[in-house]
Amino acid sequence: MENRIGEFLVQIGAMQQYQVDDxxxxxxxxxxxxxxxxxxxxGYINDAAIKKYLDYRHSQTGSAS
Numbered sequence: 219m220e221n222r223i224g225e226f227l228v229q230i231g232a233m234q235q236y237q238v239d240d241x242x243x244x245x246x247x248x249x250x251x252x253x254x255x256x257x258x259x260x261g262y263i264n265d266a267a268i269k270k271y272l273d274y275r276h277s278q279t280g281s282a283s
Contacts, residue, residue, distance in 0.1 A: 232267040
C-alpha cells in the first residue's frame with residue numbers, strides 16, 4: 219500500500235506526527251501548496267527529506283509487476 223508523504227516522513231524520523239498535523243491543518247485551512255512546500259517553509263524538513271520520499275515512491279512504482 220502506498221505511503222502518504224507525511225506517514226513516510228514520520229516513519230523515517232524526518233518529521234514528528236504533530237508537525238504532519240500542522241501541515242495538514244494548514245492545507246485544511248486553505249493553503250493550496252503541496253505538503254512538502256509547507257513543511258519546508260515551516261522548517262520541519264529540507265529538500266533531502268523530499269528526495270528520500272520521491273526515491274521511495276519511484277522504487278515502489280518500478281517494482282509493481
